Amino acid sequence: MTDSKQLSLVGHLAEFRSRLIVSLIWFVLWFCLGIFLVDPFYHLVTQFLDQPLLALGPNEILWLYVKVASLVALSASLPFVTYQIWAYVKPALKQEELRAIYWYLPAVFLCFIMGLAFGFYLVAPALLQVLLNWSQELFETRLTVGNYLDFIFGVTLPLGFLFEMPFLVAFLTHIGLLSPKWLSAYRRYAYFVLLVLAVVLTPADFVSDLAMLVPLVGLYEISILISHWILYRKRRGGKQDGITS
Numbered sequence: 001m002t003d004s005k006q007l008s009l010v011g012h013l014a015e016f017r018s019r020l021i022v023s024l025i026w027f028v029l030w031f032c033l034g035i036f037l038v039d040p041f042y043h044l045v046t047q048f049l050d051q052p053l054l055a056l057g058p059n060e061i062l063w064l065y066v067k068v069a070s071l072v073a074l075s076a077s078l079p080f081v082t083y084q085i086w087a088y089v090k091p092a093l094k095q096e097e098l099r100a101i102y103w104y105l106p107a108v109f110l111c112f113i114m115g116l117a118f119g120f121y122l123v124a125p126a127l128l129q130v131l132l133n134w135s136q137e138l139f140e141t142r143l144t145v146g147n148y149l150d151f152i153f154g155v156t157l158p159l160g161f162l163f164e165m166p167f168l169v170a171f172l173t174h175i176g177l178l179s180p181k182w183l184s185a186y187r188r189y190a191y192f193v194l195l196v197l198a199v200v201l202t203p204a205d206f207v208s209d210l211a212m213l214v215p216l217v218g219l220y221e222i223s224i225l226i227s228h229w230i231l232y233r234k235r236r237g238g239k240q241d242g243i244t245s
Contacts, residue, residue: 019084027077034072041068045152048125054144064145067153075116079109107167115163118215119156126211127155158201162216169223173230180227183220190220 042064046053055061083105128151132141172178183190198212 016088019088023077023081023084026080027073030073030076031069034069035065037072038065038068041072045120045149048128049143049148051143053148054142056144056146060144060146064149067149071153071157075109075112078112079105082108104167104171107170108164111163111167112160115160116156118163119159120152123159123212124152124155155201158197162197163219165219166223166226170226170230173227174234178227180224180231183224183227187220187224191217194220 055064086105169178169183173180194216195209195213198209198216201212
């Protein structure tokens with residue numbers, strides 16, 4: 001390996017290290033800010049309940065602050081970390097790819113928030129009601145802070161990341177790693193994976209599984225349409241470049 005290549009490798013590693021440190025600092029800052037948002041967050045997530053939550057000890061109260069602050073930091077760090085990744089790979093991208101990234105950066109944050117909102121306002125209340133109705137004839141159910149937040153996070157966070165599917169498909173199509181033809185050809189396998197996810201994320205209830213599966217399938221179909229649209233624009237742009245040349 002030549003000296004210039006060694007210097008280039010060292011430079012890339014140094015830049016990666018600096019961006020990683022900046023991202024961690026950003027996460028920690030938002031984590032600290034999230035601690036002060038626990039009170040409004042608690043009232044937000046308990047608005048569907050008709051009973052107060054129980055705290056079984058100081059450790060559970062501590063974990064409440066940690067989980068809420070982590071969620072705030074994760075949501076706020078996602079677009080920032082995405083930008084850091086983009087800035088790191090920017091020298092290797094073409095001008096057309098750079099223009100596309102400016103649309104993808106806000107889409108990352110918006111898709112994640114939409115997934116959280118969908119899970120929190122639609123899926124989580126419905127699933128919680130189903131589970132509580134199952135147990136009301138057998139025993140009295142009392143919810144604790146820990147198990148309730150685990151339930152809320154277990155439903156909303158996976159949906160937040162799953163809602164990134166259209167963004168990820170759009171980006172991979174734009175750089176040539178995916179095509180609508182491939183997505184359509186493997187549709188049946190994708191549906192099976194989505195069905196498994198729906199069953200894992202919901203209780204063993206057909207209605208709940210179906211309520212989770214339908215939006216996931218919808219996301220996949222939207223992703224195929226987006227992939228078709230991006231490929232069409234790329235081909236049209238290529239034809240225009242050929243005409244002008």
